[in-house]
Amino acid sequence: MCLLAAAAGCGGSAANVSGVVTLDGKPLEGAAVTFAPQGDKDSVGSSYGKTDAQGRYTLKTVVGDKPGAAVGKHKVSISLTQSADPKNPESAAREVVPAKYNVKTELSCDVPSGGTDKADFDLKK
Template identity: 40%
Template sequence: MITLLGISGCFGGGESLPELANVTGTVTLDGSPLTGANVLFQPQQGKTAFAMTDENGKFELMYNQDTAGAVPGNYTVKVSKEKNPEEPGNNLVPPNYNENTTLKADVKSGEENDFQFDLTGK
């Protein structure tokens, strides 16, 4: 019996997930949907949530490859999109929305977390 318990402990489920909140949003650049942009929600500590915008500039954050959501809390938001994926470092999005971002988001538990980021290229 003890052996069976020991073995079952080795094959237990994967890591347990923290409390997650669904997070969606839209990104526009100069009034037009920003398609294929990377969106990162970075907390001061902990795991960064990520997404890619669709053809309408909409996104849904992912905690990991298989699980949607983000841990409730305050985030710095970074948005980037390469002009040409073959040439890294050619970002369409101005630095004040990525390396030097001024974007912030507060993800709340049990509430609708739908963010609108209206970026300008100037």
């Protein structure tokens, strides 16, 4: 769960955001991390990132591809799909991350005006 202090911010402002995603204590490589701002019509919109081999990600805005995320409260989703049969890449893909972290996300994060490099998520299967 993202453990950040809430901070008030101006609409339309963005702050740098990065963190680490783990699944059952292990870094989750190749996952898509999406932050969707809640409630502010004037925000910079959604932001996204992809985790590396250590589970680290850094967010960029969807519109404009600029570093950061809107200041304020976000709904967060984390997703990783993999081929059901690694020897056959055209086989049906399956979601590795439980639905409670993506299509039925329970995750949220408050992005402070100064940004954070501690937007970490420790997911459990």
